[in-house]
Amino acid sequence: MEHLLAAWPKIARQFQDARRILLLADYDGTLTPIVGRPEQANLAEDTRQAIRNLAHQRHFKVGIISGRALADLKDRVGISGIIYAGNHGLEIEGPGISFVNPVAEEIQPVLRLVHYVLDRALGTIRGAFVENKGLTLSVHYRLAEDHHAREVERIVKDVVGGVEAVGKARVTPGKKVYEVRPAVSWDKGKAIKLLMKRYGKGGRHSGLLPIYIGDDLTDEDGFRVIENYGNGISVYVGEASHPATARYYLKSPAEVAVFFDILLEQAQKGFRENVSEERNIAHSVLE
């Protein structure tokens, strides 16, 4: 992986050539630092302002794709006129789009039952809890002591195993979290593809430049879609040594915010700054 800001001159050209820019990002760990409890993950005011300003730039469509429930995500971000995709893209809302995965909707009553059983089973483990996100569930154990991790895993397997076996749900691991999702062939990558189709009519020759920024396992599907498309920018948030499908990386949500600032500044100039100046920008940021 290459550092995104160090690669700026190359990327600036992609922006310059694009007719539409679809800037998509994950929320937790990408726009906000990872915190103990998900309700504490708040968006910094200047990041919110940068996203709002980017969304107002010509040719830009901005969206946030999260494992959170759609309503929760919208509440936290609080910007109107952008795309929100909740529950890993099972529900999407934005300018000219409103989508709920029909199979996920159908399986909702089963998940409600799973939630009830998981909640009771995890009751004895301090720091582990289930979050009900409507179309999906999240089992969080970041605040549980390390030796409890195995027990959490066993409980999740025991409880979800049955519905998993009959093909109703599936479990995906994340950073100290298990996501219990309906067993539909749907992920952040498919949601991104849907958005690319919606906003980049005419396919590959539409001049669409999709960007996806994410930090976790579920973001890999997104990186893959961007890389397969050919002319896109996939950005992993974390250490360069981490094995990720993304072509570029930024070290932290703070660096993502810096990238947004540079992007905004350059967009306002129509991406026409000369390359040597751009190089200086990238280097001064990296120092």
Ligand SMILES: [Mg+2]
């Ligand atoms: Mg994340």
